Amino acid sequence: MLTTILSTAVVLGVLIFVHELGHFLVARRAGVTVLRFSLGFGPRVFGIRRGETDYCVSLVPLGGYVKMLGEDPEEEVAEAEKERSFSHQPVKKRLAIVLAGPLSNVILAVALFAVVFGVFGLPHLTTEIGTVTPDSPAAEAGLQPGDKVLSINGRELADWDALSETIQQEGLGPLDVVVEREGEVLHFRVTPQVREVKNIFGEPIQRPIIGITASGSYEVERVNPFLALYYSLGQTWTLSKLFFLTIVKLIQRVLPMETLGGPILIAQMAGQQAQEGLMNFLHFMGLISINLAILNLLPIPVLDGGHIFFFLLEALLGRPISVRKMEMAQKVGLFVLILLMVFVFYNDIMRLLPKGQGIPMP
Structure with missing residues (x-):
């Protein structure tokens, strides 16, 4: 109190x-x-x-x-x-x-x-998967909670925002998803599906998804004062x-x-x-x-x-x-x-x- x-x-x-x-x-x-x-x-x-x-x-x-x-x-x-x-x-x-x-x-x-x-x-939301939606493209491909997504179609991912942005940019084409699972690097082929989701204001929108959510874990990047001001x-x-x-x-x-x-x-x-x-x-x-x-x-x-x-x-x-x-x-x-x-x-x-x-x- x-x-x-x-x-x-x-x-x-x-x-x-x-x-x-x-x-x-x-x-x-x-x-x-x-x-x-x-x-x-x-x-x-x-x-x-x-x-x-x-x-x-x-x-x-x-x-x-x-x-x-x-x-x-x-x-x-x-x-x-x-x-x-x-x-x-x-x-x-x-x-x-x-x-x-x-x-x-x-x-x-x-x-x-x-x-x-x-x-x-500077805190970044990591690419670690928190949940995988049943019957989603990610579940069918074999992705699991705890997997850390390293890259999509050869593009290395720094954080979850980059992961989400890459999926939107690639559209409905097949994705080569590389993940790290218990120290082992694995490759998966995932094809997104267009589904109705809600944006931050609760409005329904159509967008390609693979059916995963973030685990919520963060990594902190050290930056110099000039970059800190820029960010x-x-x-x-x-x-x-x-x-x-x-x-x-x-x-x-x-x-x-x-x-x-x-x-x-x-x-x-x-x-x-x-x-x-x-x-x-x-x-x-x-x-x-x-x-x-x-x-x-x-x-x-x-x-x-x-x-x-x-x-x-x-x-x-x-x-x-x-x-x-x-x-x-x-x-x-x-x-x-x-x-x-x-x-x-x-x-x-x-x-x-x-x-x-x-x-x-x-």
Whole structure:
């Protein structure tokens, strides 16, 4: 329990701090007065004032914020202070300040993955077979669980991804599969069959398969710091695309809304990853950091993406959006966000309950 609490505090604390630090640093660089840098919302619990900024921790630990002078377009700003007011800055400066938060989370993810790959190494799923489907081409050819696939049609395989990719590239032609079994190298002739399988989003697709699954064993490849950074950039890009596609699939109702999780699920997973070791914990923090960046870029008012959307509209129209329209959009966005929070909390609670037991409804 203590591990879960501490790991959750570290994950959320670091991610929120880095996000708000991005806003803060770019705002200061742009010459905007920052009145408050807060971790958490609600009443101020404690803090310290340095210059014009109040650095504090607030009561509700679900987020954070940076309050800037003139952030509210209707706020009264003295003439002498307008040059340091957020709302009086050019659109490009306001865009940079808002975009800095999600971008900081992306940079943090790259750094975390680089540390994981550089210090612990690059994990690869081995080509060891875990299961062989009965009556499949692999079973008929004689492949067995525990066999390590060395090559297919002369192509040496570094990991399971290469194995899967090779089968797809070779299509339905016969495959010369070379495996290692108890120290002995064996050759098999396997002809794939096209069958319906499900992708990571649960969608049915047709693809050639031979009927094997991975054992789940990993090998760790040591890489130098430059390669670690290169691989971390690739990992960040791949996961960003995956999270974006996940949002699209949720909107299309391909993925059920029940798959969404909130703070309770994050806490559970943070505790589990912390128990697995530092490598898993840092990798998990990188995943959540990318997730936070993508979610904040959604064009929903009250999120960074909503502000970016309005600033881009302003740049296209050549004039600011009316305060009344922005206020209406903010109210709608806040309502949507509250509904989403209630829904993910409900999902989290339902996951905690024994299967078959629900929350009594009035």
